[in-house]
Amino acid sequence: MAILGEIRHITTYRYANPVSFGPHRAMFLPWRGSAARLLSWSARTNLASKIHWISDSRSNSVTVIELGEPGAELTFTFKVRGVYFGIKKLEAFRLEPRAEEVPVQYTPDEWTDLAGYLRPHDDDHDASVAAWSKSFVAGDQDRATDVLDRMLAGFRRDFTYRTRDAEGTQSPAETLRTRSGTCRDYAWLMIEALRRLGFACRFVSGYLYDAALDGGAVGMIGSGATHAWLQVYLPGAGWRDYDPTNSISAGYDLIPVAYARHPAQAIPLTGSWFGEAKDYLGMSVSIAVRKIGEFEDPSEG
Structure with a gap:
């Protein structure tokens, strides 16, 4: 089954x-490819502006907006x-046996391609992140997917x-240390912990589709806002999603927009303004991700 959806993001x-x-x-x-087809998109501002699109070094689509006039409100x-x-499920892709080892046994070519996603980015001065990551490895015969599932459960249980x-x-x-944070914080901790176990991981920013919202309820954390999670490269299956905020590892819920080595490379909206610091009154964000239809995926026939 495929979902016809619409995203509206207002800041x-x-x-x-x-x-x-x-x-x-x-x-x-959202990323286009085997999992998604974009039918239409638009970017508008309430002030006069020039808008164009570029692609960054990770092939993310970036919208560049040049504002042409001052204002007391910018939308x-x-x-x-x-x-x-x-x-639908990780099992739809057959893992190679080496993908279930800890650390994952990447080939020399994969090491070259994945080097930036294997190397930890943040310092771990007291080795607390490394120690926490190792607590999810039960022994030498542990499977990589078991470690990933245990870590997801650890966020749900302890954070x-x-x-x-x-x-x-x-x-x-x-x-x-605080056992708390936002979706971006959770994703970044899991990435840096898994990198210290030899997993190639990347940060993902995007949207969360919550089917409960279609009925007027809220079922998942992070719905109605931009969302963040991570992907782990497992030979045979490729880049697979893991969302420590909601314990999601497959399905229709995660809609990727940007992939990055670290969170600063995937900020939903950035820019600058010039005036007195006291003039800034704040910001508001409204995001709606809704299903407007569905149809059978012909590839499942």
Whole structure:
């Protein structure tokens, strides 16, 4: 079954007095490929602007917006409609035997291609992240997928999801120390922990489709906002999704927009403004990810 869906992402900044703006960059277009087809998309601002698209070094689509006039309010409205096929279950892809070893036995070519995703990015001064990662390995005969499942369960059991006003992503050590954080914090801790066990991992920013929202309820953490998770490269299966916030490892729920070695490379919306610091009144974000239809995937026939 494939899902016909629509995403609407609106961000508004407000100021006490008109301010001027530098260029802004947005990541809102879902990845196109075997799992998704985009039918239409648009990017608009309430102020006069010039908009164009570029592709970064990781093949993410980036929207560049150059604002042409000052204002006391700046609104970005992004809309996209497409067909999403999803991945029903990991078992649909046959893992090579070496993918179940810990550490995963990558070939020399894979090591060359994956080097940036294998090397830890943050310092682990007290070795707490390394020690925590090793706690999920039961023994020499442990399977890699067992370790991944245990780590997902560890987030569900031991961590508390907390939103915060501060921008950016916590260090893995801070998320581990407080046993709390946002989806970006959870994903980044799991990435850095798995890299220390020899897994190639990358950060993913995107959207979360929550079927419960179609009926007016909220069923998953992070729905109604941008979401973050990670992918692990397992030979035979390729890059597979793992969402420590909701314990998701397959399905239609995760819609990727940007892939990155670290979170700073996948920020949904960035830019600059010029004025008095006291003029900034805040921002609001409204995101709706909804199903508007479904049809049979012809590949399943």
